[in-house]
Amino acid sequence: MVERRGARELPSEGALIETFRRAFATKDPRVRVGIGDDAAVLELPSPLVWTIDDSVEGVHFDRRWLTIGQAAGRAFEAALSDVAAMGAKPLCALSSLQVPASATASELRAIRAAQRSAARRAKSPIVGGNVTRGPGYRFTTTLLGHVKYPVLRSAARPGHELWLIGPVGMAGCGRCWLERGATPPKGALGRAITRCVRAWQEPRARVEDGLSLDGRKHSAIDVSDGLATECRTLSRQSGVRVELDGGALRAAFDPELLLAAEKLSEDPLGFALFGGEDYALLASGPARTRPKGARVIGAIRRGSGAVLVGEGRARLLRGGHDHLAS
Amino acid sequence: MVERRGARELPSEGALIETFRRAFATKDPRVRVGIGDDAAVLELPSPLVWTIDDSVEGVHFDRRWLTIGQAAGRAFEAALSDVAAMGAKPLCALSSLQVPASATASELRAIRAAQRSAARRAKSPIVGGNVTRGPGYRFTTTLLGHVKYPVLRSAARPGHELWLIGPVGMAGCGRCWLERGATPPKGALGRAITRCVRAWQEPRARVEDGLSLDGRKHSAIDVSDGLATECRTLSRQSGVRVELDGGALRAAFDPELLLAAEKLSEDPLGFALFGGEDYALLASGPARTRPKGARVIGAIRRGSGAVLVGEGRARLLRGGHDHLAS
Numbered sequence: 259m260v261e262r263r264g265a266r267e268l269p270s271e272g273a274l275i276e277t278f279r280r281a282f283a284t285k286d287p288r289v290r291v292g293i294g295d296d297a298a299v300l301e302l303p304s305p306l307v308w309t310i311d312d313s314v315e316g317v318h319f320d321r322r323w324l325t326i327g328q329a330a331g332r333a334f335e336a337a338l339s340d341v342a343a344m345g346a347k348p349l350c351a352l353s354s355l356q357v358p359a360s361a362t363a364s365e366l367r368a369i370r371a372a373q374r375s376a377a378r379r380a381k382s383p384i385v386g387g388n389v390t391r392g393p394g395y396r397f398t399t400t401l402l403g404h405v406k407y408p409v410l411r412s413a414a415r416p417g418h419e420l421w422l423i424g425p426v427g428m429a430g431c432g433r434c435w436l437e438r439g440a441t442p443p444k445g446a447l448g449r450a451i452t453r454c455v456r457a458w459q460e461p462r463a464r465v466e467d468g469l470s471l472d473g474r475k476h477s478a479i480d481v482s483d484g485l486a487t488e489c490r491t492l493s494r495q496s497g498v499r500v501e502l503d504g505g506a507l508r509a510a511f512d513p514e515l516l517l518a519a520e521k522l523s524e525d526p527l528g529f530a531l532f533g534g535e536d537y538a539l540l541a542s543g544p545a546r547t548r549p550k551g552a553r554v555i556g557a558i559r560r561g562s563g564a565v566l567v568g569e570g571r572a573r574l575l576r577g578g579h580d581h582l583a584s
Numbered sequence: 585m586v587e588r589r590g591a592r593e594l595p596s597e598g599a600l601i602e603t604f605r606r607a608f609a610t611k612d613p614r615v616r617v618g619i620g621d622d623a624a625v626l627e628l629p630s631p632l633v634w635t636i637d638d639s640v641e642g643v644h645f646d647r648r649w650l651t652i653g654q655a656a657g658r659a660f661e662a663a664l665s666d667v668a669a670m671g672a673k674p675l676c677a678l679s680s681l682q683v684p685a686s687a688t689a690s691e692l693r694a695i696r697a698a699q700r701s702a703a704r705r706a707k708s709p710i711v712g713g714n715v716t717r718g719p720g721y722r723f724t725t726t727l728l729g730h731v732k733y734p735v736l737r738s739a740a741r742p743g744h745e746l747w748l749i750g751p752v753g754m755a756g757c758g759r760c761w762l763e764r765g766a767t768p769p770k771g772a773l774g775r776a777i778t779r780c781v782r783a784w785q786e787p788r789a790r791v792e793d794g795l796s797l798d799g800r801k802h803s804a805i806d807v808s809d810g811l812a813t814e815c816r817t818l819s820r821q822s823g824v825r826v827e828l829d830g831g832a833l834r835a836a837f838d839p840e841l842l843l844a845a846e847k848l849s850e851d852p853l854g855f856a857l858f859g860g861e862d863y864a865l866l867a868s869g870p871a872r873t874r875p876k877g878a879r880v881i882g883a884i885r886r887g888s889g890a891v892l893v894g895e896g897r898a899r900l901l902r903g904g905h906d907h908l909a910s
Binding site: 290291294295296297298299300301302303304305306307308309310311312314316317318339340341343344346350352354356385386387388390391392393394396398400401402403405408410411412478479480495 | 616617620621622623624625626627628629630631632633634635636637638640642643644665666667669670672678680682711712713714716717718719720722724726727728729731734736737738804805806821
């Protein structure tokens with residue numbers, strides 16, 4: 259019904275929900291009732307992990323630098339990343355969409371397509387949600403997952419190695435490039451910049467990597483706000499000292515990050531520590547249990563606080579991202 | 585930490601989450617990990633019902649007529665009402681809060697207190713959530729519940745009685761009174777008006793009534809948008825004709841609604857059909873299975889559409905509330 263209306267005319271709530279119901283239809287046997295009743299009805303294993311995340315236009319995303327489909331996809335991946343960081347297998351999702359009066363049918367199609375793709379990648383059907391109007395787009399995603407031994411932020415222990423799983427810094431570098439508004443050159447540098455920009459525009463939650471962790475041995479947190487903040491959180495919640503080794507972290511950087519950051523005259527370490535939105539996993543565990551793909555970037559010690567070592571004198575990690583700061 | 589700051593200064597995200605973590609602490613043995621990790625970890629029975637609902641300042645509520653605590657409480661009850669309408673027992677909740685830059689510490693305290701009260705009444709601890717800033721307050725609540733035989737919108741059958749469980753029209757009448765801005769008089773009329781205003785400001789989801797329904801025999805939907813819309817939805821989703829009997833509905837009206845509507849020179853039937861936000865339950869089932877407290881207000885027939893009978897000639901029910909309409 260959306261298609262037959264003018265491009266700038268919003269379909270009715272009922273018609274819009276119907277388009278989502280069709281787009282998100284699933285044959286998953288765990289879904290007894292999907293979109294369309296007062297609530298979804300599900301047959302799920304226990305224990306469950308459960309998270310909710312929001313992405314608000316003008317706060318978490320800016321449409322100068324993202325298509326609306328990219329914004330919708332990122333919002334889903336950010337919630338999914340919380341499930342990944344618990345070491346859990348995603349099961350299903352609800353999506354709540356806030357739509358501004360300026361919304362167009364093609365924007366709504368792009369949102370549907372992006373959410374459907376993200377849900378399929380995660381094998382997590384969207385089984386319900388809500389639609390409201392409001393002063394801008396807003397994507398709220400709540401996900402359920404299953405895990406036998408949840409991987410907690412409070413489980414880092416002295417003697418653990420500190421691990422990075424997945425690249426960090428690229429998303430922050432990509433966003434910085436977009437903010438400076440320059441056109442990427444051709445060649446290797448251009449490809450490096452494009453990859454950083456894509457890392458920010460189209461992140462992917464590390465679900466498979468999360469499943470390689472085990473809550474009886476490992477701790478983990480996802481890198482949404484930058485490594486500085488995540489190291490401090492791990493330290494506080496586990497009651498340990500987190501030592502991040504700057505040299506080891508630099509050695510883990512993607513060569514394309516080095517290239518793109520150099521062109522911006524920025525230290526890639528800054529993007530890794532404070533950029534955020536990478537959705538890598540910061541984890542810890544005994545050396546003998548290190549999963550494939552995990553890079554050692556430091557160690558867990560007795561004590562408190564998060565410190566950067568191996569870059570001259572040890573420095574306390576501060577700063578990072580406060581979602582309420584203006 | 586909130587208390588020690590200036591009244592108009594917003595605490596940091598971490599400090600705010602800490603106040604919520606303390607306020608919502610629970611000893612519920614089903615909650616293995618509550619607020620503070622990437623996701624909550626829960627041991628829950630299956631099948632589950634799962635819903636999400638949003639309440640956006642300037643769209644769903646207006647602070648001229650509601651305290652911020654009332655707005656937060658209503659938002660929780662609206663989501664809870666979806667669980668009730670499935671005949672499910674609520675289990676636990678996540679709460680996502682959008683906070684404007686103008687927020688004060690006392691507003692945040694009132695929100696916490698209202699959400700904690702609503703969660704306690706529902707025996708549904710708030711086990712996690714999210715905090716973001718944005719252009720106004722916004723409350724998003726997602727709830728999980730447990731039900732053996734979910735009560736569906738698609739289960740109305742020809743021969744069923746149509747039931748109303750709980751009062752309708754009072755919330756719409758109360759809101760109308762607030763919009764007109766008059767001061768309620770003293771005496772019986774004043775008390776009637778105050779009760780209608782309270783019905784709108786402080787609704788209560790009908791969880792116990794929902795539990796009296798059985799998905800093998802009954803259909804149900806909650807009255808959030810007004811009886812006209814809910815009758816049409818029941819008709820469409822069950823493939824039946826819903827006959828709403830105006831006389832029987834009028835006989836079910838609370839005497840205080842009649843008094844308050846008369847003073848406004850409004851037909852209370854209009855508030856019941858189009859007012860919404862009552863969170864009564866509209867249900868159906870065979871006469872011999874009618875639960876205590878259910879009033880017969882019509883019948884389910886073969887055919888299609890929702891009609892109002894017993895008020896002169898039968899009329900198709902139209903109109904109601906579209907959440908996307910401006």
